[in-house]
Every structure is written in structure tokens, then in C-alpha cells.
Amino acid sequence: MTTDADRSLIAHLLRRTGFGASGPEIDAALAAGFNATVDSLFTASPSADPGVAATPAPKLPSAIDTGADADLVAWWIARMTAARDPWPEKRTYFWHGHFATSLQKVRYASLMLRQNQTLRTLGGGDFHTLFRTILTDPAMMVWLDAEGSTAEAPNENLARESMELFGLGVGHYTETDVRQAALALTGWRLDRISGVATFAARNHAAGPETILGRTASFDADSFADLILAQPASAEFVVARHWFRLGSPATIPAATRGSLLAAYGSTGDLSALARALFTDPAFTGSTARYGLVKQPVEYVVGALRALKITPTPKDTPALRAVLDGLGQLPFYPPNVGGWPSGQLWLTTAALQARIDFARWAAAAGDLSTVSDSATGSRIDAVAYLLGVDSFSARTVTALSDVAADPPSLVELALLSPEYQVN
Incomplete structure (x- = not known):
């Protein structure tokens, strides 16, 4: 027999893992049970989702087209609305805020669509793969001026934001680290029409660089390895998930420990999300209605x-x-x-x-x-x-x-x- 408390908990889970929770959706999840509903978040196949099938990605021009952005925005709103299992879209929406990139500067809607698909495909895997892929994502390269960064003229934007906003957080790097990391990320070129990023070794700083206390001849791969090996990186990713999906209040120590353990050395994002949605601090009454709807x-x-x-x-x-x-x-x-x-x-x-x-x-x-x-x-x-x-x-x-x-x-x-x- 289910109770009002059971219903409230299921509704809470559905709101945080989707976009609201209507009465019929709550009824269906309540019949399945809380644990089964959590399991379904990570076992459902987007390819079998009729809402996903009904909202295929638009075919966008590879050139700048002022009308293409309207098609792109309309498509994602339609996809989020239609998806039968909304967690993949909610997760993509979360990562869009984390690796925030704007069409206002990128201008190529096709590149923004490609990034959106990358966030959707990799957002439930391991953070290392997602982070490394974003470093040379075409839209991100345009957004943070990384495509023309050379050994002679390194651009610091991507290096700075990859540490401050994407992988470590404020206070865990120095300005010297930023300058050295900028050298590590040099040498990448982008064809904006095809959306293909290529590495030109002749434009890459040979090194060695000293970043976060380690000296080596870094490139994008080894830089990503270095960032994600820092204890502060796991702490940062866990805290971001808690703040956006759990509660604006400080994460309890026990919850922090269990989420870090789930995230592990591989940066398992689905394990992290599962641990968050089943943690007593999330399922308890304190987190309920603790966030304002965006x-x-x-x-x-x-x-x-x-x-x-x-x-x-x-x-x-x-x-x-x-x-x-x-x-x-x-x-x-x-x-x-x-x-x-x-x-x-x-x-x-x-x-x-x-x-x-x-x-x-x-x-x-x-x-x-x-x-x-x-x-x-x-x-x-x-x-x-x-x-x-x-x-x-x-x-x-x-x-x-x-x-x-x-x-x-x-x-x-x-x-x-x-x-x-």
C-alpha cells in the first residue's frame, strides 16, 4: 500500500530527473516503485523512446544562417517536451549549463547541435571522456578562441575555464598554471564548415610546461589526465551535481563521501547520479522543493x-x-x-x-x-x-x-x- 509520503518522494525524484511531474507520470512511477524508477533512469534506451523518435535532430546548414538558430531552439524544446524518459534531456540540459557555450558568438547552429549531441551521448558516461572531448569540441573552440592558439600566441581562455569552471573550481590553480596550460592546448585548427578539428603539430608548443606542480610536455590528452587526477576535480564535479540537482544548501559530509565513492577514480557520471538520487539527504524532506525551477x-x-x-x-x-x-x-x-x-x-x-x-x-x-x-x-x-x-x-x-x-x-x-x- 502506498502513502502520501511515497507519492511525494516519487514526485520529487521525477521533478529533479525531468521537467516537472504530472499526476499520471507520478501514478505510473508509484506503481513501479521508487527503486525501479531510479533503475529506469539508467536502463532506458533513448533510441526506443517514441518522443525522441518523433523529434529527430534538424538538418542545419553548415554555413552561418540566421534562421537556423530558431530551428535549433525549437527542436530542443520539442525534444524535451516529447521525450517519454526525460532524464537524458535533463542531463544534457545540466551539462549545457556546465560547459556553457553560446550561439551568439559561435554563430554556426550546426556546431551547437553537434555539441548538444556530444553532451547527450557522453553525459552519462565517464567525466574524463566528456571533459577531454569538450576541449576540442568545435563550438567550444570558437566560443573560447581556442582554434587559433599557437605556441607563439597562446590563447588562455580555454585553459582558464577548463580549470575554473569545467574541471577544478576557483582556488585550485594559479595564473602561472593558466599560462602554462594555454601552451599545452595550442596547435588545434578548426574547419568551421565541416566542423572538423585537427591537430597541427607545427603550431603546438613543444614544452615542457609546469602545470599544477607537474612538469612534462603536455598536450590536450595529458592535460585532461592531469586535471582530472586532482582530488579537487572530483570534489568539484560532485558539488556541481549536488547544487544543481540536490540542494543549494551545503552538501552533508556523509553525502559528499558517498557521492565521491560512487564517482570513483573513473569519474562514473551515472553512478554519481544514482548515488545522489538515492542518498538520504536527497530523499529526505529537507531537499524537497529546495530549488527554484529554472x-x-x-x-x-x-x-x-x-x-x-x-x-x-x-x-x-x-x-x-x-x-x-x-x-x-x-x-x-x-x-x-x-x-x-x-x-x-x-x-x-x-x-x-x-x-x-x-x-x-x-x-x-x-x-x-x-x-x-x-x-x-x-x-x-x-x-x-x-x-x-x-x-x-x-x-x-x-x-x-x-x-x-x-x-x-x-x-x-x-x-x-x-x-x-
């Missing part, structure tokens, strides 16, 4: 719950909403990625949120609410949107519009309970 989570979650399949005619409106909320996919504000927490709940973004809630309530399937008696509609909308319960204050506000299902759903989408994750 705009993409908010919008895609509403689309999924209301069974809205975005069409090309919806693209401008959805793009405007995400832009107004401050998080348009493929356009992070800087290499540090997007902010988190209450920074998303600004008065400047309020009108965009209202506009979206009204549009979604008009476009969505509200039958769960409409078919319920007026006195039961607040419970029905909570079920539809996967909200455990509304506060007394929210119930009072919703009661005023319970006779009008579109207004009720609109207001519920704007409620404090639906803004948190």
Missing part, C-alpha cells in the same frame, strides 16, 4: 503536463517567453552559465510568466480539471501539475476562479508551489 524547467514542465505539442507556429511565442524569463537554450549569458535560485523570480520576468501561463492554459488539455466538480478542481489542478499540496493562502486565491478551469490552471501555474522544484 525557466526551461518551468516552461517544458507545463507543456508536458498540459499535453501541449509545440508546433512551428508556437516557436516565436515560446522563444519570446524563454527570452523574457532569461533562459533561452543555446544562449547562456556567459561561460559561467545561468544563475540559480531566487534570481529567476524577478519582477522583470513576471509579465513573461503571466503571458506564458495564460497561453498554456488556453492551449492545453484541461480535461482533468474541467471534468471535476467545482469543489474538487483545486485538488484536480494540483494532480495535473504534480503539486503535493497548495498552501492555505494559495487555496484561497484559487477558490476565487475554481468555476473557470482556464483561469484556475493559469493561476496555479503562477502559484509559489509551482515555481519550486
